[in-house]
Amino acid sequence: MNELSEPARASELARVGELARVKDEQLAGQASGAGARALLATIVEEKPGLAIATVTAAAGRRAPRSRRARRLFAGLVTTAALATAAVMGPVLLERGAGTATSYANAAIDIELRGDEYIARIKDPFADHSLYAKAFQAMGLDIGMELIPASPTRVGDVVRYGFAGTTEADKLSGGLEPDGCALGHEGCFLAVTVSKGFKGRGTFYLGRPAKPGEKYQAQAKAGKKGEMLEGYDADGRTVGKVAAEARRRGLRVVFRIIEPNPDGNGFGTIRDQSAKVGERWYVWAAEPVQVGTVRLLVTEKHLPKNPVTGE
């Protein structure tokens, strides 16, 4: 396992870990549950070597191939879409594609251009149902949630959801034109949906935050365009970083973290009541809301940054 603890890459495995729908520990007790016992009983009913007969007999009940394939591609790991899919499922698959080539309401414009629908969001603060209505009018089952994002995440699709889709069904999104500044004329949040999109798609798109609204997607605070632009807080003392933040008129909040025992990644400690001192260390600075930055801190100095792994 030595190769796995190599710091520079340790984190993408941690990312994979976060995608797990359940951990084995959460399944404790399942083996003695009714389902497990019923299955065991069915299996050992047969003499070893004969179990295959039972299985084949049941094979006729298999769903048609294309349907199965579609379901399997529907985002092997996009857990978030599951709940929705269960409710919306087959009904929407039957509904078929609309024939309209454009639609507009107060919140959004949608137009079919070549092989894709292009949707421009005219009002990023509109009721989400207005977006859905517009997509529906085009025969598309697309949900769109605009979530408050720190300035440089505005226009980012921070998350997609797919259900009942195939690989041919594509979603993308961003700012149109690329890299423009929202609020300037001719700059829109925009998403594209492939023509003939089947199943359900969901966008979570970063929009500007309203005053007092917490960001749900953020970049590093030191990034160009963010509140601590050009300032690298990582590894500095709380005293220094807080002084810089105050100089910029920012409010500072803290989160006390501790590195994982293997040195890769970190967790938030449960008890956050300790008074953070000027001599504590900052390992990351994150935008919380307009005018507020959160510092991820530890009391002791650490040999490497648990947040960045550097």
Added chain:
Amino acid sequence: MDDDRRRRFEAVYAQTYEPILGYALRRCDSPEDAADAVAETFAIAWRRVDALPPHAEARLWLYGIARNVLANQRRGQARRWSRSVELDADIADLYAHSPEGSVELGAIAQAFKELHDDDRELLSLVAWEGLDHAQLAKVLDCSRNAVRIRLHRARKRFSKALAGAGISVNRLPVESR
């Protein structure tokens, strides 16, 4: 003799049901597919009960079977099990409790989903099943050296995909639960 086999199988079943269930749950996007995969995996194991390795290795052996079962499912060649209602109910419950991920998680999931099947499976076996190189070599039936090289490449490709999706690696706080 048959009683002997049965006892051995039941012991292994009791020990491995949860990890195999976990393996299927983490890879199947519907409870039906997960239930099918678990049922099929253990049915095959029962069929091959004479080849069942001793305790510690049974789990790895079953991962290998489950992997093939899921590959067949993906190719649309899965057998549909006439499962018990109890099993369906238990597994459906587990899906119902799936937590909503953080906002950024979906983008990571997307990048992960777009990886080649082999890369994804390799990374999953490490991150989800917690296997080391020797264990991976057993499940994938290849040399440890091959595992090391393939894992290195898979991690590199995933890092690149994450970077391409604008996700800065190691930025997401791992909250303690």
